[in-house]
Amino acid sequence: xxDSFVDRRRFLKVAAATxxxxxxxxxLPARAADAVKLTEDDPTAKALGYVANAGKVDATKEAAFKKxxxxxxxxxxxxxxxxxxxxxxxxxxxxxVSKAGWxxxxxxxxx
Ligand code: SF4
Numbered sequence: 001x002x003d004s005f006v007d008r009r010r011f012l013k014v015a016a017a018t019x020x021x022x023x024x025x026x027x028l029p030a031r032a033a034d035a036v037k038l039t040e041d042d043p044t045a046k047a048l049g050y051v052a053n054a055g056k057v058d059a060t061k062e063a064a065f066k067k068x069x070x071x072x073x074x075x076x077x078x079x080x081x082x083x084x085x086x087x088x089x090x091x092x093x094x095x096x097v098s099k100a101g102w103x104x105x106x107x108x109x110x111x
Contacts, residue, residue: 037086038095045103048091054102064104072099075109 038045040052051057054070071077076090077097086096091105 035088035094035096038089038092038097038101042092042095044092048103048105050092050097050101050103052098052101054100057102062104064106065102066106069102069106069108070099071097071101071103071106073109074102074106076105076107077109 040050049062057065059065078088081087085099089097
């Protein structure tokens with residue numbers, strides 16, 4: 001798989017996640033204090049391969065995984081609302097994700 005294919009796939013995932021957030025009803029909780037923690041059993045979490053601890057990712061099975069990538073350095077992690085290592089994520093509306101976690105929608109924070 002070449003880099004441009006992977007970049008295009010990642011862009012499409014982020015674009016889909018962003019579009020999903022734009023469609024959210026105004027009444028859903030968006031603050032970390034109101035949201036529930038995302039579990040790995042959640043159907044959307046499973047679809048995106050979310051794990052609460054990026055150290056558990058099997059890099060041989062997850063082609064999208066880059067060593068060192070975590071929710072904490074993902075552009076979708078809303079770090080300003082971090083509470084105890086959990087914060088909202090644009091890919092999982094109404095939920096908080098672990099700062100140490102990871103999923104296939106990971107996208108590097110702009111420098
Ligand atoms: Fe959200 Fe990024 Fe963590 Fe995936 S890696 S759960 S998109 S913050």
